[in-house]
Amino acid sequence: MNKRTKSNALWVTQTAIMIALIVVVQATTGGMGQFVTGSLVNLLLILTVTLAGLTSGLTVACLSPIFAFIFGIGPQFPQIIACIMAGNAVLIVVWWLLLGKLGHQQYPRLIAAAVAGALLKFTVLWLLVVQIVAPMSDNIPAPAKQNLAKMFSLPQLITALIGGGVACLVIPQLAKIFKRQPANRKATN
Template sequence: MQDRKPIRWLTRTALLLAVALVVQSLRLGGPYGQLITGSIINGVIVLAVSMVDMGAGIAIGLLTPWVALVTGIMGLPFMVPFIMVANSTLAIVYGLFKRRHRLLAAFLGALAKYGFFVLTTNYLLSLFGKQLPPPAVATFGTTQLGTALIGGMLALFIADTITPAQRGGGQ
């Protein structure tokens, strides 16, 4: 019998990516649009690491900002690579610590993502001759910490409510 792991990986990753892209495509505006969309996308990244593997979370974290750019959702094209790295940081840190303590892993992943954005907005952008307006600095600061924390908690709740059989036995 043929090994089905690659097919299972691709199917699960694609399904979670589809969820993230649907939420992103809603283009929720208003005062809570970024909070809702960002929290769900961060949640999908953490859920992908929980239910598939770290590579799935990284893949989703890399693709969502790029899709936001090409569909016109993202208004700051020079930030896309930084968002991709920040999303990957969330996936990697959560993935490295999830076996020890999932809640702590979600917190550390959110903190690492936030830390990368603080580093980016305060130092890295100036190396490239770019600067963010003050509202955008807030968007890539504490707002990101909040959405990553909420997303992590949302992902842990969903992962805990899905039975092992529905998860594929955790494989």
């Protein structure tokens, strides 16, 4: 098996494991509310980009809202799925850009990624869902629009901060366990 084939197999394996973890978390915690499920999903998204790389993180970030929709977790309006994908992708990219090759045991960078990622994800979701998509969607009844405004405002910031905060504690420990930097940051990733 050549190096590229091994790299592709590793990517598929890591991505599949993280997708499976997201599915299990969503399926088992869906009834526990937005703060539990959302915080755990944000943590897993962050761990994916940190451990498996940018493309794996973006893949899981885009598949997560599809599975949530299938499981009946969160809003059951298909047009909201793309908004959640965008918010998740922003979270992933922020973590990737702020941590880069500088290492994951630098707490100031971890904290900056947690705060910036949460703020930007919250902003993207609030703008897309509350300000643009929900108001323009005729198939969303007024009470559901009010509920979406509640779901995609402060709770999104809180769940992203919780997920990021836990990630700040977990990532350095995982780096020690793996005895390497958690993500493969080659140009092909």
